[in-house]
Amino acid sequence: MKRTLFYISTFCCILFLWPPHLHAQVNVFQGTYAECQLQAKKENKLILIDLYFVGCMPCAEMDKQVFPDPTVAQELKANYILYKTDVMKEMDGKKLARKYGAPGFPTYVIVNADGQTILTESGFFSVDRFVPLLKEAVHRNKSNLNLVFNRSLDNEYPAAYSERFIKTGEKHDFAELESYLDQQKDLFNETAFLANSVTAFPKYNSWAYDNLRQLINMYGGNLLRNKISTIATKKSKQYGSAQQLDSLQSMLTYIRPTFNDKLWDVFLPGFITNYYTASKDANTYLQLVNQYKVYNTWDLRSNALGQVIIDQAKNNEILKKILAEYQQQQKKQQLDVVDNYRLTLLYYYLQDFKLAAKSIHVLLKADLSAPYLSLQKKEFIALKDAIDKKNSNLFQAKDIKKIIPFNLS
Numbered sequence: 001m002k003r004t005l006f007y008i009s010t011f012c013c014i015l016f017l018w019p020p021h022l023h024a025q026v027n028v029f030q031g032t033y034a035e036c037q038l039q040a041k042k043e044n045k046l047i048l049i050d051l052y053f054v055g056c057m058p059c060a061e062m063d064k065q066v067f068p069d070p071t072v073a074q075e076l077k078a079n080y081i082l083y084k085t086d087v088m089k090e091m092d093g094k095k096l097a098r099k100y101g102a103p104g105f106p107t108y109v110i111v112n113a114d115g116q117t118i119l120t121e122s123g124f125f126s127v128d129r130f131v132p133l134l135k136e137a138v139h140r141n142k143s144n145l146n147l148v149f150n151r152s153l154d155n156e157y158p159a160a161y162s163e164r165f166i167k168t169g170e171k172h173d174f175a176e177l178e179s180y181l182d183q184q185k186d187l188f189n190e191t192a193f194l195a196n197s198v199t200a201f202p203k204y205n206s207w208a209y210d211n212l213r214q215l216i217n218m219y220g221g222n223l224l225r226n227k228i229s230t231i232a233t234k235k236s237k238q239y240g241s242a243q244q245l246d247s248l249q250s251m252l253t254y255i256r257p258t259f260n261d262k263l264w265d266v267f268l269p270g271f272i273t274n275y276y277t278a279s280k281d282a283n284t285y286l287q288l289v290n291q292y293k294v295y296n297t298w299d300l301r302s303n304a305l306g307q308v309i310i311d312q313a314k315n316n317e318i319l320k321k322i323l324a325e326y327q328q329q330q331k332k333q334q335l336d337v338v339d340n341y342r343l344t345l346l347y348y349y350l351q352d353f354k355l356a357a358k359s360i361h362v363l364l365k366a367d368l369s370a371p372y373l374s375l376q377k378k379e380f381i382a383l384k385d386a387i388d389k390k391n392s393n394l395f396q397a398k399d400i401k402k403i404i405p406f407n408l409s
Helices: 033-043 057-066 070-079 091-099 127-142 159-165 176-182 190-197 202-210 212-219 225-241 245-258 261-279 282-291 298-311 316-332 337-349 353-365 377-388
Strands: 046-052 080-086 107-111 117-122
Touching: 033 046, 033 080, 046 057, 046 091, 046 127, 057 127, 070 080, 070 127, 080 091, 091 159, 107 127, 117 127, 159 176, 159 190, 176 190, 190 202, 190 212, 190 225, 202 212, 202 225, 212 245, 225 245, 225 261, 245 261, 261 282, 261 298, 282 298, 282 316, 298 316, 298 337, 316 337, 337 353, 337 377, 353 377
Parallel strands: 046 080
Antiparallel strands: 046 107, 107 117
C-alpha cells in the first residue's frame, strides 16, 4: 500500500530558511531531556517540550512573536521549564517526536514533574491561544487529568513507524504497519495507537473513528485530527449525496472534541461545503453556515457564496437571499472587484438587466491591474455582452475568488 503521511498543512512543516531565536527574557533549559526532568522534579514545575527544526517557519514565528510576549514569559516562569529540542539534529528531539508521533511542527508536549503527559498540540499558536493552553495544562495537572502515554522514550516501535522519526537509512514501507496492526491484541496500546495514527488503512480508520471518544481521553486529539478529518471529509460528501442533514450534524458533534478551537474554524467550513457540493441544497447550506458561524469575515463568506451563486443560477429564492447580503454589504462599504462581479451575476441571473448593466459598468471601470484580475477582464466583457443582449442563459460564469492573505494565526 502506498506510504501515507499526514500533516496539518496550514500550520505545520512549512520550510523557510529562518533559524529560531528567542528573546532574552525566555529561559530555555540547557542540557539533556533527562537532566531537564530532574530539574522539573526539583522545582516541582511542568515541562513544556518544544519540538522544532531549523527551517520550520511556524517554529521561528513562535520564537519571534509568541515566546517573548510578557504574558507568555510570565506563565512559563511561574509554572514551567522550557525544553527546546531539534527533531532533525538531536537524539532527544528525535525520540520525543517518535514517542508523541509529532504530526507537524512545532509540536508542543507538556509533562509534569513525575513524567506524566498532560497534553500535546501542534502548530502555530498566537499569544491569545498559547497562554490559555499553558494555563489549561496547569489546571489539568492539578486535577490529575493526564494522558496515558508511558514515561519511556525507548519503547519497542515497529520499524516502519520508528524510521519516520529516527532515520537509519533502512527502507520500510508503511504497508508493513497493516500486518503489525493485524497482530495486535490491544489496539489501544500506545505503540499500536501511534502506528495507526500515521496510516490510512480503511479498517483501522474505521476503528479509530468508532473509538474516538476513548482515544481522545487516552491520548488527546492531536494525533487523531488528520485521520478524523479525512474520514469526516468522506462522510460529509456521503451525507450530502443522501441528503442526510441529521447524520452530518451528529457527525460534527461527535468529532468536535478532536479539534482545538482554531483548527475547528479551519476544518469545519470544508465539511459543510462538502455536504453542499454533494447535495446542492443551498437553503441547508446557508442554514449551516449561519448555525455554525463558519465565516467570521465578509471576504471569507463572500468567497464561499461565489460558487453557490453560480450553482443556483435558476433558483430565484436563493439568489434573492444572497443578493440581500451583498446589498447590505454595499451600504457598509464600497464593494471590491470580486464582490461587484458577484453582485452583477446576481442581477443578471435574476434578469434585472438594468441594475446588471449599471453594476457591470462599475466593474469595468475598476482597477483590474492585479494579475489575477487582469486575466478576468475578458470574462467581465463577456458578461457585459450577455447583459446587453438581455440573455440570462448566454454567459457561463466562473467562480473568481478573492485573494485573502495567509495568516499563521
